[in-house]
Amino acid sequence: MKSLSLLPGPSHSLPARMLWVVTTCGLATLLAWPWRELLDPANTAMLYVLAVAIVAARAGKGAAIASALLGSALLDFFFIYPHFTFTIGDAQHIVTLGVMLAVAFIIGNLTVGLQREREAALERERQSRALYQLASQLAGALSLEQVDELTRGFLQETQACHGLLLMRQGEEVSPLSNEQPTLSGKPYYAAQSALRLGAVQATLDEPVQWLFLPLHGSTYTRGVLALSASGNDLLNSERRPLFDAIAALLAASVERLHFVEVAQRAQLQMTDERLRSSILSALSHDIRTPLTVLYGMADTLAQAELPKALHEMADAMRQQTLRLNSMVSNLLDMAKLRAGDIRLNLEWQPVEEVIGASIKLLGQALAQHPVSVTLPTEMPLLRFDAVLMERVLCNLLENAAKYAAPGSPIRIAARTDKKFAHISVCNDGSQFPPDRLESLFELFERGDTESNVPGVGLGLAICRSIVTAHGGSIQADNDDGACVTFTLPLGDPPVIEPEDDHE
Amino acid sequence: MSEPTVLLIEDEVQIRRLVRTALEEEGYRVLECGTLKEGLAQLHTAAIQLLILDLGLPDGDGIAFIRELRTQFPLPVLVLSARSAEGEKIRALDAGADDYLTKPYSTGELLARMRAQLRRAPQEGATAETQFRFGDIEVDLAQRSVTRRGEALRLTPIEYRLLCAMLAEPGKVLTYRHLLSAVWGKAFIESNHYLRIYVSHLRQKLEDDPAQPEHFLTETGVGYRFQP
Numbered sequence: 001m002k003s004l005s006l007l008p009g010p011s012h013s014l015p016a017r018m019l020w021v022v023t024t025c026g027l028a029t030l031l032a033w034p035w036r037e038l039l040d041p042a043n044t045a046m047l048y049v050l051a052v053a054i055v056a057a058r059a060g061k062g063a064a065i066a067s068a069l070l071g072s073a074l075l076d077f078f079f080i081y082p083h084f085t086f087t088i089g090d091a092q093h094i095v096t097l098g099v100m101l102a103v104a105f106i107i108g109n110l111t112v113g114l115q116r117e118r119e120a121a122l123e124r125e126r127q128s129r130a131l132y133q134l135a136s137q138l139a140g141a142l143s144l145e146q147v148d149e150l151t152r153g154f155l156q157e158t159q160a161c162h163g164l165l166l167m168r169q170g171e172e173v174s175p176l177s178n179e180q181p182t183l184s185g186k187p188y189y190a191a192q193s194a195l196r197l198g199a200v201q202a203t204l205d206e207p208v209q210w211l212f213l214p215l216h217g218s219t220y221t222r223g224v225l226a227l228s229a230s231g232n233d234l235l236n237s238e239r240r241p242l243f244d245a246i247a248a249l250l251a252a253s254v255e256r257l258h259f260v261e262v263a264q265r266a267q268l269q270m271t272d273e274r275l276r277s278s279i280l281s282a283l284s285h286d287i288r289t290p291l292t293v294l295y296g297m298a299d300t301l302a303q304a305e306l307p308k309a310l311h312e313m314a315d316a317m318r319q320q321t322l323r324l325n326s327m328v329s330n331l332l333d334m335a336k337l338r339a340g341d342i343r344l345n346l347e348w349q350p351v352e353e354v355i356g357a358s359i360k361l362l363g364q365a366l367a368q369h370p371v372s373v374t375l376p377t378e379m380p381l382l383r384f385d386a387v388l389m390e391r392v393l394c395n396l397l398e399n400a401a402k403y404a405a406p407g408s409p410i411r412i413a414a415r416t417d418k419k420f421a422h423i424s425v426c427n428d429g430s431q432f433p434p435d436r437l438e439s440l441f442e443l444f445e446r447g448d449t450e451s452n453v454p455g456v457g458l459g460l461a462i463c464r465s466i467v468t469a470h471g472g473s474i475q476a477d478n479d480d481g482a483c484v485t486f487t488l489p490l491g492d493p494p495v496i497e498p499e500d501d502h503e
Numbered sequence: 504m505s506e507p508t509v510l511l512i513e514d515e516v517q518i519r520r521l522v523r524t525a526l527e528e529e530g531y532r533v534l535e536c537g538t539l540k541e542g543l544a545q546l547h548t549a550a551i552q553l554l555i556l557d558l559g560l561p562d563g564d565g566i567a568f569i570r571e572l573r574t575q576f577p578l579p580v581l582v583l584s585a586r587s588a589e590g591e592k593i594r595a596l597d598a599g600a601d602d603y604l605t606k607p608y609s610t611g612e613l614l615a616r617m618r619a620q621l622r623r624a625p626q627e628g629a630t631a632e633t634q635f636r637f638g639d640i641e642v643d644l645a646q647r648s649v650t651r652r653g654e655a656l657r658l659t660p661i662e663y664r665l666l667c668a669m670l671a672e673p674g675k676v677l678t679y680r681h682l683l684s685a686v687w688g689k690a691f692i693e694s695n696h697y698l699r700i701y702v703s704h705l706r707q708k709l710e711d712d713p714a715q716p717e718h719f720l721t722e723t724g725v726g727y728r729f730q731p
Binding site: 285288289290291292293294295296297299300303318321322325345347348349350352353354355356357359360361371373375381386387390493494496499 | 515524608722
């Protein structure tokens, strides 16, 4: 009786249907009984046919057949001579009975067909209404999580299956949140191939059936909708159009959210960058202007004919302004480096050039210290950003000069090994605290916290940021005076064709 | 020689006052203004020998201003700019500026640069010098000879061309781009490492201490300057 169970008629249960059969046939019998002398059994049969039609409409096909059989029996028993027996006296009544059975059968079938179609139409309408509702809910969804939740709820309610939204992460798919169970085994591979091939995949992982529908975006497959259910025929081809429609809806929502996010991120980044660079440049301009004035005034005073004490004061003012300026530069550079604003302008160049430029730039600050530069004769070209490397060397030289006794030399040396060039700046002065060799390069660290040598310890931190950005490293040691050594990767310098010496 | 007239375009009144005092003390005549518009008007009305231009002016793009000015006035232009703005300096030099100073600059440095520019200026159009002397080195362009204390030095053709390009404009900052196109041709404008290698060759041959040069100076991130 499986087909019956598919029929959601007005009365579903077996006893109810039996009641319909018995009551209707009984009524027909009762109605016909007083007129049994007047009516021909063929006409009485019409009453039973009516009864069968009513039962068919109300209680379905099985009941219609049952009532046809019961009606025939009752007709034979009560109205066909000899009465109160199932014997049929007149052969023509066999025709009456036969026709009645056939008519009942056909009507039953027709009614049931109609009903089934009506049911199907109703079901389709219900589905499209539900889909419409899902679509309008998805249109209002603001996050992937919300989309996932709505879809899951919809599938659970209307399709009695479990839905799971899997999003693309590189070449893999994974659930949105970590709370969701991750797939493994057969379902996992089916999900991956749905993503890779962009085609529907099905698999059976006893007792659960899985169906994976790819979510096609405009440029690539954005994810996979996984449906799973046990004891529920997911693979039935009649359900596919609905599933496809759901997948299409989901894909549209996911795509929409993706582009909303892209647009928002772009806008945010733009505002962010504009704000940051305008703050930095305003800061840089606003601090530099008074510094320039101060420096110029101190410089003018220092040039003028003044009593010795005043002259020294003017000179000190000038020095301090320069220090302040270098601190501001360090701070701004650090801010830019931290914000990832600095794009390295990497070029192959001889390292001695930037060493020379740094020594020249520091000028007066190194006046008290003879600087020696020792480079291997065949020093290869290195690839670095000259401006930033000058900053590193200036900071290291300044640092070396700051902590060295006046008149003591500063040594710059370079050597290479297989992979790196090592460049060191050393003085003969005070040692770095041995227990803090590493933390020297942390922000706002200084060798001696109680020292009255100026500087905020920003210099070494910047050196490390710059050197790291170049793919090198930086260390301090006390092996031969206080030394800071940094490395730069050697790489493959471009070959310069040797020049023909004759014109 | 009558005192040269200098035009200072700078929007900070304090800096203007400071520079004016320093320059007037040295005997310059100083005109000053705070905007590019006024500056252009002054250039048209007065005979000016040197322009000092701050690049960060509020009323327009200083680099476009230099480019426009170059079409009409041959005077030397000295640019004032903030540190870590190498791109801006290069653009200004390529647009036609002759030198730049990074803030904060010392008045002594400013005066030295101005003197160098003014020394250079009258030579333009005149017959070019053929003999140069710096440190122990003597260069005679007519003879194509380079000597150190009378002893001949051997330069390769490229080294010699590079030396000539740098000698031609002493005291001026020469951008990588300028030198590459002068020595190698336009096709090599992106090949900065060529230039760096050959400058280092020149230093090896002509400087007393190539690691701490005194004549072929590096303007980091911008170019080179020949200092006689």
